[in-house]
């Protein structure tokens with residue numbers, strides 16, 4: 242006997258929130274690029290699907306008090322096409338996600354909810370101190386992304402909540418993202434690095450992806466390079482970064498990784514690659530300042 246799968250199709254976010262509360266057993270569906278794999282491989286048998294694809298509010302983005310609020314259902318393709326100038330780090334990461342078909346369907350909201358350590362959308366949100374907006378019948382709350390992701394594939398999302406949006410500042414300086422994979426496209430990251438320069442705050446923000454249980458900010462590397470930049474008055478002079486400082490920055494970023502050995506790479510390789518990517522992304526970003 243085939244089991245029944247109910248499809249719930251709210252037309253507004255308010256309706257979706259109501260349905261979420263009334264049907265806690267239903268699983269949300271945005272682009273379906275994670276969820277359909279789970280269903281196809283029979284790893285998940287939900288009695289109902291809450292289809293979020295017809296909700297206009299989730300697919301909108303807009304400026305908000307000097308920041309940008311991006312609906313959870315905005316696809317990677319639209320982030321690249323419509324927000325590439327304002328959110329370059331997230332756009333570069335988005336370009337590395339899957340294939341055109343996956344980028345057309347897949348959403349950052351889905352990436353956040355899945356919270357895979359290899360989710361490419363997450364590190365750029367960390368380097369921009371993004372907030373994740375959650376909505377439920379109890380109201381709306383916003384959590385820093387680093388509090389939203391609580392572990393590998395674990396989040397602070399309550400059973401009655403949906404991700405409505407994420408909110409982050411537009412880039413104030415160059416941003417970069419680099420990813421190592423076993424081939425050029427359609428590949429889960431072996432490891433990645435996202436880096437953003439915030440010249441107004443004289444701050445470098447670096448986050449490591451896919452080399453730990455969750456995205457990992459490289460706080461010691463960032464503090465080290467902030468000190469070097471101050472010492473050389475480099476934010477004012479834009480002087481080239483000394484090679485020795487870049488080397489040390491990479492080393493400290495590598496040490497911030499908490500990698501494992503798995504089929505995609507060894508822990509030692511990941512740590513090394515994180516160091517190289519951290520050095521490169523910093524030097525690319527600095528020379529674009």
Ligand SMILES: Cc1cc2nc3c(=O)[nH]c(=O)nc-3n(C[C@H](O)[C@H](O)[C@H](O)COP(=O)(O)OP(=O)(O)OC[C@H]3O[C@@H](n4cnc5c(N)ncnc54)[C@H](O)[C@@H]3O)c2cc1C
Nearest residue numbers: 269271272273274275276338339348351352354360361404
């Ligand atoms: C061939 C292929 C290649 C891929 N390549 C990459 C890659 O390179 N990098 C990468 O990071 N990922 C990759 N992925 C994984 C996937 O595309 C991403 O994680 C994507 O961001 C998922 O978004 P989605 O909208 O499709 O989510 P869905 O599959 O619709 O949902 C994913 C999860 O999020 C939940 N969810 C979705 N929206 C909400 C919401 N608004 N509120 C609450 N919960 C919600 C769902 O219930 C589900 O648990 C790939 C997948 C495939 C199939």
